[in-house]
Amino acid sequence: MSRRKVRLTDVAAAAGTSAKTASRVLNGDPRVAVATRARVERAIAELQYRPDPLARSLRKGTDETIGVVIDSIADPFFASVTSEIEKVAFANGLTVTVASTGRSADRERLLLDGMVRRKVAGVIVAPASLNHAYLGGASCAVVFIDRGPVALDVDAVLVDDFHGARTAVAHLIAHGHRRIAYVGDLLNMQTADQRLAGYRAAHAAADLPVDESLIAADCSEIADATERAGQLLARPDAPTAIFTANTRCSMGVAPALHALSRTDVALVGFGDFLMAASLQPAVTVIDHSPEVIGQLAAERLFHRLAGSGEPSRRIEAPLRLIVRGSGELPPSTPVRRDN
Amino acid sequence: MSRRKVRLTDVAAAAGTSAKTASRVLNGDPRVAVATRARVERAIAELQYRPDPLARSLRKGTDETIGVVIDSIADPFFASVTSEIEKVAFANGLTVTVASTGRSADRERLLLDGMVRRKVAGVIVAPASLNHAYLGGASCAVVFIDRGPVALDVDAVLVDDFHGARTAVAHLIAHGHRRIAYVGDLLNMQTADQRLAGYRAAHAAADLPVDESLIAADCSEIADATERAGQLLARPDAPTAIFTANTRCSMGVAPALHALSRTDVALVGFGDFLMAASLQPAVTVIDHSPEVIGQLAAERLFHRLAGSGEPSRRIEAPLRLIVRGSGELPPSTPVRRDN
DNA sequence: ACCACTCGTGACATCGATTACCTACCCAGC
DNA sequence: GCTGGGTAGGTAATCGATGTCACGAGTGGT
Numbered sequence: 001m002s003r004r005k006v007r008l009t010d011v012a013a014a015a016g017t018s019a020k021t022a023s024r025v026l027n028g029d030p031r032v033a034v035a036t037r038a039r040v041e042r043a044i045a046e047l048q049y050r051p052d053p054l055a056r057s058l059r060k061g062t063d064e065t066i067g068v069v070i071d072s073i074a075d076p077f078f079a080s081v082t083s084e085i086e087k088v089a090f091a092n093g094l095t096v097t098v099a100s101t102g103r104s105a106d107r108e109r110l111l112l113d114g115m116v117r118r119k120v121a122g123v124i125v126a127p128a129s130l131n132h133a134y135l136g137g138a139s140c141a142v143v144f145i146d147r148g149p150v151a152l153d154v155d156a157v158l159v160d161d162f163h164g165a166r167t168a169v170a171h172l173i174a175h176g177h178r179r180i181a182y183v184g185d186l187l188n189m190q191t192a193d194q195r196l197a198g199y200r201a202a203h204a205a206a207d208l209p210v211d212e213s214l215i216a217a218d219c220s221e222i223a224d225a226t227e228r229a230g231q232l233l234a235r236p237d238a239p240t241a242i243f244t245a246n247t248r249c250s251m252g253v254a255p256a257l258h259a260l261s262r263t264d265v266a267l268v269g270f271g272d273f274l275m276a277a278s279l280q281p282a283v284t285v286i287d288h289s290p291e292v293i294g295q296l297a298a299e300r301l302f303h304r305l306a307g308s309g310e311p312s313r314r315i316e317a318p319l320r321l322i323v324r325g326s327g328e329l330p331p332s333t334p335v336r337r338d339n
Numbered sequence: 340m341s342r343r344k345v346r347l348t349d350v351a352a353a354a355g356t357s358a359k360t361a362s363r364v365l366n367g368d369p370r371v372a373v374a375t376r377a378r379v380e381r382a383i384a385e386l387q388y389r390p391d392p393l394a395r396s397l398r399k400g401t402d403e404t405i406g407v408v409i410d411s412i413a414d415p416f417f418a419s420v421t422s423e424i425e426k427v428a429f430a431n432g433l434t435v436t437v438a439s440t441g442r443s444a445d446r447e448r449l450l451l452d453g454m455v456r457r458k459v460a461g462v463i464v465a466p467a468s469l470n471h472a473y474l475g476g477a478s479c480a481v482v483f484i485d486r487g488p489v490a491l492d493v494d495a496v497l498v499d500d501f502h503g504a505r506t507a508v509a510h511l512i513a514h515g516h517r518r519i520a521y522v523g524d525l526l527n528m529q530t531a532d533q534r535l536a537g538y539r540a541a542h543a544a545a546d547l548p549v550d551e552s553l554i555a556a557d558c559s560e561i562a563d564a565t566e567r568a569g570q571l572l573a574r575p576d577a578p579t580a581i582f583t584a585n586t587r588c589s590m591g592v593a594p595a596l597h598a599l600s601r602t603d604v605a606l607v608g609f610g611d612f613l614m615a616a617s618l619q620p621a622v623t624v625i626d627h628s629p630e631v632i633g634q635l636a637a638e639r640l641f642h643r644l645a646g647s648g649e650p651s652r653r654i655e656a657p658l659r660l661i662v663r664g665s666g667e668l669p670p671s672t673p674v675r676r677d678n
Numbered sequence: 679a680c681c682a683c684t685c686g687t688g689a690c691a692t693c694g695a696t697t698a699c700c701t702a703c704c705c706a707g708c
Numbered sequence: 709g710c711t712g713g714g715t716a717g718g719t720a721a722t723c724g725a726t727g728t729c730a731c732g733a734g735t736g737g738t
Contacts, residue, residue, distance in 0.1 A: 054397045055694035058723050074422035083413035097436045258617040275614035278597040357688045394724035397693050
């Protein structure tokens with residue numbers, strides 16, 4: 001009740017000093033006599049004073065908030081990343097503001113612009129745009145995740161999309177598959193592009209030709225992946241295996257296989273997901289732990305905020321193949337006529 | 340480059356007027372001559388001026404931000420809710436700050452306190468504490484989700500936990516089950532409490548006794564649910580069906596059944612989840628769409644912000660039973676000796 | 679011709695804290 | 709005794725926008 005509006009001047013008055021000195025105590029300025037400091041601290045405790053973050057931000061020109069800009073909060077991958085960032089931020093006493101781009105470059109700019117204007121201490125961004133030079137003038141720390149910065153020199157926490165995809169596809173090839181479909185995101189996404197390159201590289205390494213018609217690189221939603229998987233499998237020359245280039249696609253393709261009872265089609269996905277181990281067959285994946293990515297990104301950001309001046313780095317989050325069954329199925333030879 | 344620090348006074352100067360008048364134009368004050376307004380508007384456009392949200396908040400005493408306080412962003416249910424809230428907020432030009440309580444009442448207070456101090460326009464809270472009187476003094480709009488407010492008169496968007504659970508369990512009973520386990524959250528959660536009550540009511544309605552030893556109400560994490568399911572099924576008098584009282588528990592129990600190859604045990608879960616339809620058997624659930632809850636909550640909040648003075652309401656989000664297979668399995672009579 | 683009023687505007691205080699700059703004092707050293 | 713230097717603390721400007729209030733110019737009624 002009574003706690004309405006306790007200002008710094010109130011504290012100062014109670015401590016019999018001026019606002020400036022109270023402010024010094026608050027900010028840990030050493031030039032304050034111990035006795036005075038004690039009086040101020042007692043006043044703060046008694047009045048339950050807490051500084052107004054808005055006023056402080058306005059004056060200091062920096063807010064104790066970190067912004068997180070991602071594709072969608074509903075995407076389990078980004079949800080986990082965000083959750084981890086929030087944990088680290090909370091531990092450091094900062095708050096987190098999230099906003100989702102829905103993969104729109106315009107919206108990314110809009111959101112980041114707003115955050116910069118709000119003077120956030122830093123931002124962690126999964127970019128949707130293709131050129132980030134516009135962030136150059138920003139005075140806050142920036143860390144990119146999932147996709148790297150273009151035309152901008154900042155830290156990034158990424159995974160080795162190329163090698164991850166290559167490993168996944170090589171795994172399928174090693175199990176005898178020759179006709180492997182690619183189901184992934186639109187290629188204007190850096191990650192998608194790299195993963196498709198990995199898919200091709202795996203083929204090249206095994207001297208296998210790539211059948212371009214098996215490449216479905218236009219699945220931005222779960223439903224798209226489901227639909228494309230259905231189409232691919234309906235073909236007379238259907239693939240015997242599918243590589244899904246991201247979690248969303250895996251979560252679209254797995255149900256499609258299930259719905260068609262195609263337990264004979266091998267599947268390896270990029271990105272682990274809940275229930276992947278309990279599907280029939282369990283889904284083999286290349287796991288890039290969102291928790292680790294979130295943590296690395298947040299730590300990197302705080303490192304910067306603490307004033308590290310080191311040159312920016314691209315940090316690589318670990319990848320590992322989790323063998324569960326779906327990726328080890330042998331190629332089936334269904335109704336075939338030729339060959 | 341040049342856009343650094345365009346202040347209202349700069350705009351005013353460019354338009355040959357005073358800051359106050361420029362401010363009037365910005366805030367749509369009608370008392371401005373059309374000519375002046377035009378000049379100011381042109382200056383704004385030319386200088387690409389955008390008001391400083393911090394300064395504005397400080398002065399107006401309210402921030403264009405809404406706070407979302409939930410258990411965990413990593414929880415798919417809350418992630419979806421949050422995502423929906425963020426969509427609505429973005430559409431209204433507000434930003435969203437999220438923070439997770441990890442189910443700690445202390446942390447809930449801490450977080451909400453911080454948000455209120457930040458003068459957020461409103462908060463949407465999935466409470467962890469058991470008494471919310473402390474929010475009474477807050478000057479911002481408040482909407483509760485998932486769990487209702489206690490000792491506080493604000494809007495809430497809830498689901499009918501009692502009837503949902505009752506329906507789910509009645510469904511299992513209708514399919515012949517007599518020994519139905521309950522796997523759920525700690526009972527100090529309102530929702531858990533109500534759902535267990537629904538479980539009991541369904542038994543009572545069918546004149547079935549409740550075997551208290553089949554009630555595992557201490558699973559706050561996915562792993563807990565997995566473990567408890569394993570224990571329950573290892574008993575000589577194992578249940579023939581399981582009701583999981585929330586998504587987390589469903590996601591723990593389903594893999595447990597799968598790992599034990601117990602495709603004979605029926606399962607109905609409270610809350611839908613990704614892949615539920617693709618598990619073997621597909622999981623029958625009582626669905627309470629997080630999207631709908633998030634949207635209703637956000638809309639309600641904006642309704643309040645728009646100045647609605649109506650008395651607070653408890654809005655009920657719809658529930659529906661999604662029949663998929665796991666809930667319709669007949670009771671199996673495994674290695675039984677008695678009866 | 680004068681009062682009463684509205685209309686468009688600007689000067690100045692204000693939101694709550696921080697910072698630049700300056701004072702007062704104490705003690706050492708010449 | 710006076711200067712120099714360091715320390716504790718105060719005063720006022722500042723961050724950027726908005727609220728208060730007052731002021732000059734038209735307008736219309738009498």
